Amino acid sequence: MKRLLIATVIALAAVACSKETQTTTPAASKEKTYPMTATIVSRDPAKNTVNLDNKEVPGEMGAMKMDYELRGAKAADLPADGTPVVVTVHDVNGSYYITDVKPQK
Numbered sequence: 001m002k003r004l005l006i007a008t009v010i011a012l013a014a015v016a017c018s019k020e021t022q023t024t025t026p027a028a029s030k031e032k033t034y035p036m037t038a039t040i041v042s043r044d045p046a047k048n049t050v051n052l053d054n055k056e057v058p059g060e061m062g063a064m065k066m067d068y069e070l071r072g073a074k075a076a077d078l079p080a081d082g083t084p085v086v087v088t089v090h091d092v093n094g095s096y097y098i099t100d101v102k103p104q105k
């Protein structure tokens with residue numbers, strides 16, 4: 001039962017994020033990047049993912065808390081949990097990863 005609940009939560013998060021991309025052409029693998037302001041909630045050094053509580057990026061991403069795959073850096077080397085940061089979001093046909101995590105000025 002717990003497993004089902006987790007799967008449902010993940011499915012809901014995916015729906016929330018893909019909402020804006022459904023109208024785009026699914027054929028070509030297009031990568032879109034944009035800056036996003038967020039606070040680091042937690043991290044998983046084993047999977048190299050970071051959980052961010054992000055502000056809305058109009059037209060791209062609603063304000064939400066979600067896990068992002070981190071590329072080009074180690075999750076363990078990022079600023080401490082609770083630090084406000086600016087990251088670059090890479091949206092590849094609705095699947096996301098982040099780079100350039102910098103403390104907010």
Ligand SMILES: [Cu+2]
Nearest residue numbers: 017061064066
């Ligand atoms: Cu999201």
